[in-house]
Amino acid sequence: MPEGLTKAQKKNQKRKQKRDEQRPQTTAIVWLREDLRLHDNPALHQATQCGAIVIPVYIKDESDPSPWPLRGAALYWKYWSLKCFDNSLRGCGSRLTLRRGDALATIAQLAADTGATSVYWNRACEPWNVERDEHVKESLQMNGIQVHDFKGVVLYEPWEANPDDNAHRAGFGSVGFFRAACERLGEPSKPLPAVEKLKAPLLWPASLTVDDLGYQRMPVRKGGEVVDWAASIRQRWEFGEAGALRALDEFITSDASQKFESRQRFRADRKWTAQISPYVRFGELSSRLIYWEAKRRIGHNCQTFIRRLFWRDLAYWTLWKFPSCHTEPLRPQYAHQRWGTDAAALKKWQRGRTGFPLVDAAMRQLWAIGWMPNYLRHVVAGFLVEYMNMHWFEGFKWFDYTLVDSDVAINAYMWQNGGHSGLDQWNFVMHPVYAAKSCDPEGNYVRQWVPELRHLPVEYVHCPWEAPVTLLASARVLLGRDYYRRTIDDLLAARRNSHKAVIEVREGVGKPYVLACGNEKMQLPDGRWVRLITRIDYRMMAANPVTVQTAADAWNKSKRRLLDQMSLALADEQRIYHQSHPDADEEEKADL
Ligand SMILES: Cc1cc2nc3c(=O)[nH]c(=O)nc-3n(C[C@H](O)[C@H](O)[C@H](O)COP(=O)(O)OP(=O)(O)OC[C@H]3O[C@@H](n4cnc5c(N)ncnc54)[C@H](O)[C@@H]3O)c2cc1C
Numbered sequence: 220m221p222e223g224l225t226k227a228q229k230k231n232q233k234r235k236q237k238r239d240e241q242r243p244q245t246t247a248i249v250w251l252r253e254d255l256r257l258h259d260n261p262a263l264h265q266a267t268q269c270g271a272i273v274i275p276v277y278i279k280d281e282s283d284p285s286p287w288p289l290r291g292a293a294l295y296w297k298y299w300s301l302k303c304f305d306n307s308l309r310g311c312g313s314r315l316t317l318r319r320g321d322a323l324a325t326i327a328q329l330a331a332d333t334g335a336t337s338v339y340w341n342r343a344c345e346p347w348n349v350e351r352d353e354h355v356k357e358s359l360q361m362n363g364i365q366v367h368d369f370k371g372v373v374l375y376e377p378w379e380a381n382p383d384d385n386a387h388r389a390g391f392g393s394v395g396f397f398r399a400a401c402e403r404l405g406e407p408s409k410p411l412p413a414v415e416k417l418k419a420p421l422l423w424p425a426s427l428t429v430d431d432l433g434y435q436r437m438p439v440r441k442g443g444e445v446v447d448w449a450a451s452i453r454q455r456w457e458f459g460e461a462g463a464l465r466a467l468d469e470f471i472t473s474d475a476s477q478k479f480e481s482r483q484r485f486r487a488d489r490k491w492t493a494q495i496s497p498y499v500r501f502g503e504l505s506s507r508l509i510y511w512e513a514k515r516r517i518g519h520n521c522q523t524f525i526r527r528l529f530w531r532d533l534a535y536w537t538l539w540k541f542p543s544c545h546t547e548p549l550r551p552q553y554a555h556q557r558w559g560t561d562a563a564a565l566k567k568w569q570r571g572r573t574g575f576p577l578v579d580a581a582m583r584q585l586w587a588i589g590w591m592p593n594y595l596r597h598v599v600a601g602f603l604v605e606y607m608n609m610h611w612f613e614g615f616k617w618f619d620y621t622l623v624d625s626d627v628a629i630n631a632y633m634w635q636n637g638g639h640s641g642l643d644q645w646n647f648v649m650h651p652v653y654a655a656k657s658c659d660p661e662g663n664y665v666r667q668w669v670p671e672l673r674h675l676p677v678e679y680v681h682c683p684w685e686a687p688v689t690l691l692a693s694a695r696v697l698l699g700r701d702y703y704r705r706t707i708d709d710l711l712a713a714r715r716n717s718h719k720a721v722i723e724v725r726e727g728v729g730k731p732y733v734l735a736c737g738n739e740k741m742q743l744p745d746g747r748w749v750r751l752i753t754r755i756d757y758r759m760m761a762a763n764p765v766t767v768q769t770a771a772d773a774w775n776k777s778k779r780r781l782l783d784q785m786s787l788a789l790a791d792e793q794r795i796y797h798q799s800h801p802d803a804d805e806e807e808k809a810d811l
Contacts, residue, residue, distance in 0.1 A: 222340035224412065229678060235270070246335040246420065247271035248326060250278070253347075254341045254502035255304035256370050256460045257311065261369035261409035262339040263417075264592060265770075274333055274424065275308055276326070277301060279319040279432050284347040287454040287627045292589035293500070295449050296458065298434035299789025300501045302457025305429065313417035316523075317427040323355045330364055332424050338364060341502075344535040344625065363554065373532045374407040374506050377539030378530070390738065392643045392752025394526060397533040410508040420523065452623065455588040455711045456497065459614065463498035467509060476517045485594040485657040487581075488664040493524070496624035499531070504529065534632035540744055545578040545631035546612065548640030550741055556639070557720045559608040565704055568603055568616050571669075574698075574705035575651040576681050577659060580668035587668075589623030594658045600637035601649040606707055608717040611638025639721055648714070648766050655681045656771030671702045676804045678732040678774050689789075709763045718764045720756055 224232065254260055255277075261705040263777050266273045289297055305315040306422030318325045326338060338359055343349060356366045370376055376501040379534035383403075386396035429435075438446045451609045457465065470476050470493035478484070484491050498504040513521040541549055545753055565777050567573050571582035581595035590600070596618075603614045615634040619625050662680035672680050674694035683696060684705055690698065698704050708712045725733055730738045737758030739751050 235268075238270070240248060245269075245337070247273055247337045247339055248335045249273055250322075250326060250340040251275055251315070251342065251518055252336055252343060252502075253302050253305070253709060256463070256503050256505065257411040258460070258464070259371070259505035260341065260410060260509050261371045261413065262341045263414050265369065266339045267417055269717045271337070271418065272420045273331065274315060274316055274335060274420065276316045276318065276329060276788045278322050278325050279317070279712070280322045280351075280523070281319060282321045284691070285345065285627070286347070286350045287619055289625075291451070291625070292452060292623045293619075293625040294434050295452060296456075296497055296589070296623045297329050298429060298432070299430060299453075299458035300503060301429045301432070302802070303436075303461070303503075305525070307460055308417065311415060311417045312419050314419075314423060315426070315429075316424050317432065319427060319432065322351065323358055324361065326355065327362065328363075330359075331422060333420060336364060339369075340810075342368045342376065344377055344539065344655050350541075354596070357398035362611060366635070371571060372502065373535055374510060374528055375532050375536075377403040377532075377536040380536055385779060387481070387747060390750030390752055391741075394533050395527050397536060398526070398529045401529065403533065405438065405508050407510055410505055410511055418752060424446050430808055440752065442568045451587045452589050455590075456623070458503075458508055460498075460503045464496065464505035464740075466495050466498060467493065467512060468505060471512060471516045476513075476524065477520050479517075480522065482657060484523070486660075487592045487595050488661065488667075489660040497590065498659045499625040501695045517779055524751050531629060534626075534629040537629040537632050541640055543613070544635060545627050545650045548629075548664040549635055550640045550729075550732065552724055552732050552738060552739075553638070553640035554723050555688065555728045557608075558610040561607070562610070564607055564706055565603075565609055565613055568599070568607065568609070568704070571710055573602070573651075573707075574684075574703035575707075576665040576669050576683065577655050577700075578651050579703070580659075580665045583668045585618075585621050589621060592658070594654075595639070596633070598654045598658070601645075601654075602637050602651050604709060605648045605717050606651065608713070608720060611635065611640070614638075639754075639757075642751060644752065644757070646752075646754050646766065648764065648768070651710070652681045652774075653768040653770050656774070659804050660771065669702070672696060681774070699791055714730075714764050718761075718765075722760060725757060725760065 238805070247269070249262050251262075254262070263273070263275070283510065301315065301317070307456055308314050317330070318329065318586055329335065330338070338351070343352060352368070355497070355644055356368070359366050369578060380397060380400040382396050382400045389396065410618065435449075437448065438541050440446060446669070456462065458537065473490075475483070475489075475491045476493075478491070495504055495509070499506060499509070510528055513524055513800055517524065537549075538544055555643045568578070568582065571579035571586065573582075577595075581591045584592045584595075584601075600611070600614055603609045604611055611634040617632050618634070619627070622630070632641065636643045654663070655665070659681070662675070662677040665680050672683060672694070672746055675683060675686065675696065677691070679690065683702060684694075684698060686694075699731040725739075729739070732741070734740055734750060737760070740748050741751050742748050754766065759765060
């Protein structure tokens, strides 16, 4: 997909190749991490350009500094990502050398074994990885090995973007303040062409196999049976760079990209978003390529889609500024919020057994394929925080374990926002039933993931407890037997409870952080204070929640038609009776 080379460029390349052949051979190590791709890979590209023999390396870092090392579905994705990338490299006359151990010690040993004099990598953005990389860089340089590092993970690295005084005055919230800071730096650079050929050493250094790393290991039951929990993940996704490029291309050429500006992107029953997040997460797809391809091929309808990439960079920026935001509330006063502790209810949420079909469908989709659409992530996060009053950290941990695109920066950023304590506070609350009018208006998403409700008509598929018993019986649903009873009967009371918990913070320990306008303020690491946009419910200090979603017209109880046999028969009886007793209604009224 990156633009092809012109004739002149090809000629230059040939000349360069000749020059390189005459030069004394050097060897370069390319340390690959979350950038397993040939296209727009600055480290790989530059190592190739300098004519060196290239040793692409992946290290299972046994002193991984991340507080959230890869696990669950994301780790499984990484397994396939490595396998696919090794295959791609083999197509370029190279291969992936796999090692396990401390990153610095492993690279130093590999350099000694291969005679490599330089190491290339694309810079990570998580503070703990940046720190490790700095240490590796310093130590290698002290030992005479050159290090070349590049921007290759985001559009704008966290240390580049600086929100100006204007942003501080206007306040942080949403993504606009950050995007403005990025745009002052100019547009992202254009993606580099895919590497096609890599110079191989005469003898490859020893390597583990991808399987040796153990990322694909499945639990084994006592009797020896392997629990292959990833079968549906394999079925859903085409792993690796080829799958990534295909998914991006499919999205760009589909109707979905042209309609992304509209509310269609909220729909969960069809593929209305790009569904590329795991590829982006593991660097199988470069965000620079997405940016430029979207601009070039989607045209003026690409704005909302491109905005997504700024949300991503904003999450990294936030983690960079507040390295403990994956555990500690960004608005510190919310560390004192009162949360629920019902472990059984949490488990029901995790496993899609809340009795709210939309929530259950999304959580089951997540469990099955490691992914759910953005809109549904808001629905289930809202349900956990606003209705169950459970701490956002529980949601963060579950997503970290189950998402194939699990990314500590984005996951923490989004859950903090959902949990009231982030830079942004969602100015909406998704209702677990009414949200379906945007994302599942025909009920097909629920029917796919909660098949026990597949025979219910749309008027009831999102709220089976409201269906007449006769209808439930004809749809073969007995609540409590075939599908779960609701975990929360009174949604409004539940919301009032979590609303009150926030108001208690604002009236108590949080009072010094509340500005006269009702928004809250927060101190930045540089000591400055900034206004944070705060949800209207809290700004107003309202006794009850203000932001509410309403039902779809079609689900209005008075408009619901009963279509089961028994109800149709009863309706027929009623009609016949009324035809033969035209004054019956008046007589009944007189009886009241
Ligand atoms: C509670 C919660 C937790 C989340 N956790 C993660 C996570 O761990 N990893 C993750 O990649 N996304 C996360 N997201 C963001 C978002 O839901 C996914 O990126 C999106 O659903 C991916 O689908 P897509 O590829 O079709 O996205 P599209 O809408 O087509 O967007 C294209 C790309 O932009 C990026 N993007 C989109 N939305 C966001 C966003 N809100 N923030 C940052 N980047 C975004 C992703 O890389 C995505 O692939 C989370 C959202 C919520 C509400």
